[in-house]
Amino acid sequence: MKAEILITGATGTTSQYAIQHLLDKGVKVRAMVRTIDERSEALKARGVEVVQGDFLDVNALRTALDGIKRAYFLYPFKDHLPKAAAYFAKVAKEKGVEMVVEMSQMGANEDTPSPATQNHVIAEHIFEWANVGAVHIRPGLFAWNYLGFAAPTVADHQKFYYPDAEAKYTIVHPKDIGEVVAEILSDENKEKHIGKKYDISGDKIYSGLEVAKDISDLLHQEIEFVPVTVDQWIDAVKEHPTVNPFLAKHLKEFSSEVSDGRFNKTTDVVKKITGHEPRSFKAYIKEHKEVFETAIA
């Protein structure tokens, strides 16, 4: 039997976890990758059907979505999200796709001042209008942000810099997001999910002090939280490889959304959909401990 589930952005963080969870459940997967390289070869080696395609190439989307019933639309933090969503929704409609799980963001509401987040609001509307069985997942802050935001300075001089000492936010382990996506895509009862907006949180609400404390506990070394100005923070993190140029351009709005409390929420989505409690930020740091301790010896 051919795969009837398509995972896009298949070399990306949340998609990798979604693919693994589907394979563990014995579900066949087709993966759309932007480039054929060692990462796509690794997917093939795990039994995944790989197609190459760009979100902005409508014919490539026709090939990727041919014969597909359900899909995960994972557009990166980059420009042109509404265009990609419109192409994807159009082709999904043509191909008779019954469910599209689309990556949005917690707090992506019409009043957001951030143009990047407005793109998520527009994409949510596009998938609703297209009537392709849209399910919107809206996670809080990804734990992997901290590989760029915290690890370099923690490893170098045991400090974590962030602009707002009062900001409160939830941090989500990307594996929980991937598992939620995989469980929705493989659920026989699609009606339970279609039209839903799922705010995905981590285990609790964090602040800069708590982030520093969790890292300190794991490294057995005092890590100091240092509040800085937004401009100082942007200067410090903008060159990191996990911070692409589009994100670097939007870091000011990103930090103001965090300060506004748009990520200050915990939910039972992970527990309800996967059956387990959300993983903690500490669990994520533990898996990537070497990145935080490289310079500590």
Ligand SMILES: NC(=O)c1ccc[n+]([C@@H]2O[C@H](COP(=O)([O-])OP(=O)(O)OC[C@H]3O[C@@H](n4cnc5c(N)ncnc54)[C@H](OP(=O)(O)O)[C@@H]3O)[C@@H](O)[C@H]2O)c1
């Ligand atoms: N960071 C956060 O705290 C946060 C919170 C909530 C929501 N989000 C949302 O989450 C999304 C990012 O998720 P993620 O971190 O899992 O993504 P990611 O790891 O950055 O992966 C993005 C994937 O998209 C692929 N890709 C890039 N450009 C493409 C194109 N033109 N056509 C086809 N594929 C393309 C990439 O392939 P290559 O590797 O080959 O480029 C990669 O596989 C964004 O929409 C962001 O707004 C982020």
